[in-house]
Amino acid sequence: MRRPRISGTVKIMNQTVKDEILMREMLGDDGPLGADSAPDDATVDAALRAVRPKLARTLGRARRPLARVGVIDSPVGRLLVAESARGLLAVQFLDVAEAPDSLAAMRESFDVVEDPETAARIGREIGRYLKGDLQALNRPVDLSLVRSDFQRRALMRLRRAVPPGAVITYQALAAAVGAPSGQRAIGNTMATNPVPLYVPCHRVIRSDGTIGNYGGGEPRKIKLLRAEGFSVARDHRLPAGSVMGHLVTHIFCRPQCHAAMRADPAKSVIFANSRRAQSAGLRACKLCRPV
Ligand SMILES: [Zn+2]
Numbered sequence: 305m306r307r308p309r310i311s312g313t314v315k316i317m318n319q320t321v322k323d324e325i326l327m328r329e330m331l332g333d334d335g336p337l338g339a340d341s342a343p344d345d346a347t348v349d350a351a352l353r354a355v356r357p358k359l360a361r362t363l364g365r366a367r368r369p370l371a372r373v374g375v376i377d378s379p380v381g382r383l384l385v386a387e388s389a390r391g392l393l394a395v396q397f398l399d400v401a402e403a404p405d406s407l408a409a410m411r412e413s414f415d416v417v418e419d420p421e422t423a424a425r426i427g428r429e430i431g432r433y434l435k436g437d438l439q440a441l442n443r444p445v446d447l448s449l450v451r452s453d454f455q456r457r458a459l460m461r462l463r464r465a466v467p468p469g470a471v472i473t474y475q476a477l478a479a480a481v482g483a484p485s486g487q488r489a490i491g492n493t494m495a496t497n498p499v500p501l502y503v504p505c506h507r508v509i510r511s512d513g514t515i516g517n518y519g520g521g522e523p524r525k526i527k528l529l530r531a532e533g534f535s536v537a538r539d540h541r542l543p544a545g546s547v548m549g550h551l552v553t554h555i556f557c558r559p560q561c562h563a564a565m566r567a568d569p570a571k572s573v574i575f576a577n578s579r580r581a582q583s584a585g586l587r588a589c590k591l592c593r594p595v
Contacts, residue, residue: 374423
C-alpha cells in the first residue's frame with residue numbers, strides 16, 4: 305500500500321501547538337524564571353489584564369471540536385478523509401474539480417489537524433469494502449457539514465434503508481422523507497453529500513432505471529455499484545434480474561408484478577437480484593414468484 309500523502313493545498317498546523325506558542329508569546333515566557341527575578345503580584349495582574357481578551361479568544365478556539373484529516377490513495381482515487389470524535393466527517397474526491405471543498409467547510413467549525421494514521425485506517429476500510437466486505441463502511445458518520453435538516457434526514461434515511469446490493473430512485477427517496485415532489489432537492493443533497501461511500505449516494509438512481517449522475521463521476525458510480533453486486537449494463541441500466549423490495553411488507557417482486565406496481569414507491573428499494581433481497585431479510589412474492 306502506498307504511503308498516505310498530504311496534498312500541497314492542505315496546510316494544517318496542530319492547534320494545540322499554535323495555542324501554546326501564542327500563550328508563551330503573550331506571557332513573555334522564554335524559560336523558567338530565576339528565584340531572584342520572580343515578578344510581584346501587581347506585575348502579574350497587570351500582565352494578565354493585558355492579555356485577557358486575546359487569551360479568551362484563544363481558549364474559545366481551543367474549545368472547538370477536532371477534525372482529524374489526511375489524504376489517501378484508494379481504489380476509487382485520491383481522497384481527502386476526515387473524522388471527528390462523533391464519526392466520519394468527510395470523504396472528498398480530490399480529482400473532481402467541482403467537489404464540495406470539505407476542508408474549507410470544516411475550518412468554519414472545527415480545529416483541523418493532520419492525522420495520517422486515522423486516514424490510513426479509513427483507507428484500509430475502503431479497500432476492504434471494494435474487495436467485497438460490504439460491512440466495512442459501517443462506522444458512525446458525523447453530518448455536521450450538512451447544511452439543512454432536510455438534507456441530513458435524507459442522508460440518514462438513505463444510509464439506514466438502502467443496504468449494499470440495493471438502490472433507490474431519487475423519487476422514492478424524496479417521498480420517503482416526506483417530500484414527494486422533492487426530487488431536485490434530493491439530487492442537490494446527493495451532489496453535496498460530504499461523506500460519499502459511507503452515506504451511499506451512489507445507490508440513488510433515476511426512475512427510468514438508468515443510474516444517473518454521481519458527484520465522483522459516472523464511472524465511479526458504476527464501479528461502486530458493481531462492487532456491491534449490481535452488474536450495471538453497458539447502457540448504464542440496472543441488471544435484468546433486479547427485483548423490487550417493499551420495506552414494510554418485507555416482500556420482493558419482479559418489477560412487472562401488479563403487487564409491486566401498486567406498492568408505495570416511498571417504501572420500495574430495488575435489489576440487484578433475489579439473493580440480495582433474501583439476504584436483506586425479504587421474502588419472495590407468491591404472485592409473481594421471483595425465485
Ligand atoms: Zn409480486
